[in-house]
Amino acid sequence: MRKLTLFVAVMAVGCGLLGAQDKPQPPKQARPIDSLAWVVGGVWTADATAFGSGMRKIETRYAWSDNSAYVRFNTHFVLDKGTFKNYDGQFFWNPESKTLEMWYMDARNSITAGPVKIADDTTEMTFHGTDFEDKPADLRVRVIHKTADDYTWQLEEETPTGWKQLAKLEYLRTN
Numbered sequence: 001m002r003k004l005t006l007f008v009a010v011m012a013v014g015c016g017l018l019g020a021q022d023k024p025q026p027p028k029q030a031r032p033i034d035s036l037a038w039v040v041g042g043v044w045t046a047d048a049t050a051f052g053s054g055m056r057k058i059e060t061r062y063a064w065s066d067n068s069a070y071v072r073f074n075t076h077f078v079l080d081k082g083t084f085k086n087y088d089g090q091f092f093w094n095p096e097s098k099t100l101e102m103w104y105m106d107a108r109n110s111i112t113a114g115p116v117k118i119a120d121d122t123t124e125m126t127f128h129g130t131d132f133e134d135k136p137a138d139l140r141v142r143v144i145h146k147t148a149d150d151y152t153w154q155l156e157e158e159t160p161t162g163w164k165q166l167a168k169l170e171y172l173r174t175n
Contacts, residue, residue: 032093032100035118036071038145040064046153046169054080060171065090073104091116121145131157132166139166149173 039062048055059076070092077084089104089112102125103113114127123143131137138158145151151171156163 033070033091035100036062036091036123038148039073039151040071042149042173042175044151044171044173046171048077048169051167056080058169058171069093 041062044060044062046058048058055077057078059078060073062071062073064070065072070090072090073088074085075087077086084107086107087104089102091100091102093099094101097115100116100118101113102116103111105111112127112129114125117124121144123145125141125143127139129137129139131139140156140158140163142154142156143151144154149172153169153171154165155167156165158164
């Protein structure tokens with residue numbers, strides 16, 4: 001009798017699980033963070049030899065968080081003498097301000113944060129940081145999505161007469 005009871009219980013659970021798989025699932029609701037899904041996967045690489053000082057390339061990796069609620073990223077500078085793992089951060093939806101935002105920390109424990117705006121194929125991040133002369137500045141990064149495996153990255157500084165471009169790189173994705 002025990003074997004029969006155990007068999008019936010196992011079958012009931014099994015049938016219940018199978019039945020749950022047959023039920024149609026509601027469509028996944030689109031989330032604002034999903035607009036950045038295109039960057040996830042592979043290694044995005046830019047030629048950085050124009051910067052000199054032994055710079056070869058810059059590599060950025062994007063991955064979904066374990067709970068798929070936000071996008072993690074890290075940036076490595078590949079030099080003649082090794083790799084400098086400088087930036088780690090996140091893109092996320094802030095429900096309080098109802099905006100996409102980003103924050104990252106560099107290897108010196110400096111935190112940078114700011115809003116993220118997406119219009120068509122351009123993702124724009126604004127933040128306060130330091131320019132290439134190590135002076136405080138209001139900065140903007142513009143990422144222009146060209147193809148599934150190609151984007152342009154531009155760093156700009158706000159000046160009294162408008163935005164001045166400081167750097168521009170083209171990133172290509174490899175798997």
